[in-house]
Amino acid sequence: MTALLEIAGLGKRFGGFTALQDIDLEVQEGERLGLIGPNGSGKSTLVNCICGTLRHDMGQVRFGGKALDRLTAHERTRSGLARSFQLPRPFTTLSLAENLRIPILYAVNARGGQALTGTEIEARCLDLLAEVGLAEKADRLPRDLTQIEMRKLELARAMAAQPKLLFADEVMAGLSHTEVDEIIALLFRLNRQGVTVIMIEHIMRAVMELSQRLVVLVAGRKIADGAPKDVVRNAEVVRAYLGE
Numbered sequence: 172m173t174a175l176l177e178i179a180g181l182g183k184r185f186g187g188f189t190a191l192q193d194i195d196l197e198v199q200e201g202e203r204l205g206l207i208g209p210n211g212s213g214k215s216t217l218v219n220c221i222c223g224t225l226r227h228d229m230g231q232v233r234f235g236g237k238a239l240d241r242l243t244a245h246e247r248t249r250s251g252l253a254r255s256f257q258l259p260r261p262f263t264t265l266s267l268a269e270n271l272r273i274p275i276l277y278a279v280n281a282r283g284g285q286a287l288t289g290t291e292i293e294a295r296c297l298d299l300l301a302e303v304g305l306a307e308k309a310d311r312l313p314r315d316l317t318q319i320e321m322r323k324l325e326l327a328r329a330m331a332a333q334p335k336l337l338f339a340d341e342v343m344a345g346l347s348h349t350e351v352d353e354i355i356a357l358l359f360r361l362n363r364q365g366v367t368v369i370m371i372e373h374i375m376r377a378v379m380e381l382s383q384r385l386v387v388l389v390a391g392r393k394i395a396d397g398a399p400k401d402v403v404r405n406a407e408v409v410r411a412y413l414g415e
């Protein structure tokens with residue numbers, strides 16, 4: 172079976188500094204993968220190289236069987252990649268519903284789909300907001316939201332383009348225990364709907380609960396890739412990451 176995401180020999184340098192070296196990774200459709208590593212280990216750089224915000228220097232990235240290497244970030248979004256950012260970036264002067272209308276329209280146009288009527292767009296916005304528990308705030312501005320509501324809006328924005336793969340980049344940082352549980356439940360729900368989830372996260376409880384597989388980066392290299400219970404017992408991982 173062809174993997175949804177295939178990364179082979181990926182390398183990235185910033186000047187003389189090697190941020191990523193020889194990364195191989197395959198992610199199957201429908202998987203929930205945790206990507207962990209100490210600060211500065213290269214997690215965000217890897218996501219940026221996959222999503223096209225950064226250009227890698229070595230190796231290949233394939234998604235859905237197609238090479239992404241020459242595609243722009245927008246073209247990669249169009250092919251089904253989405254990410255939610257660590258620091259949410261909503262359009263601050265637009266309501267929550269309007270914040271979703273833009274990526275919904277973009278997704279339809281980008282995929283050459285049939286134009287949606289105003290009513291259909293409205294319904295999709297409300298469905299997405301309901302999905303993340305924000306339906307009642309559809310007409311509010313992002314500044315009216317609490318921290319967890321902002322994270323939910325950010326996830327809804329990522330989902331608006333109907334991605335096949337979602338990178339959830341530290342979507343739980345700074346949240347309370349119960350709020351973390353809420354986001355875990357939401358990511359499980361999206362995954363059950365068929366979205367492959369790659370979670371970059373420092374909250375180990377969440378990582379262990381959600382991930383079927385765990386990949387560990389340390390100093391730009393992949394040092395472990397396997398079942399979470401085995402990976403967290405791996406001596407190199409304990410030394411380099413968990414024991415730091």
Ligand SMILES: Nc1ncnc2c1ncn2[C@@H]1O[C@H](COP(=O)(O)OP(=O)(O)OP(=O)(O)O)[C@@H](O)[C@H]1O
Pocket residue numbers: 185188190208209210211212213214215216217
């Ligand atoms: N644009 C850049 N220019 C120069 N160095 C960079 C750049 N982006 C990242 N780096 C460096 O590359 C290394 C990996 O950074 P990266 O942000 O990918 O780590 P990370 O694992 O995501 O860290 P964190 O958990 O703190 O978010 C770090 O040493 C960082 O300083």
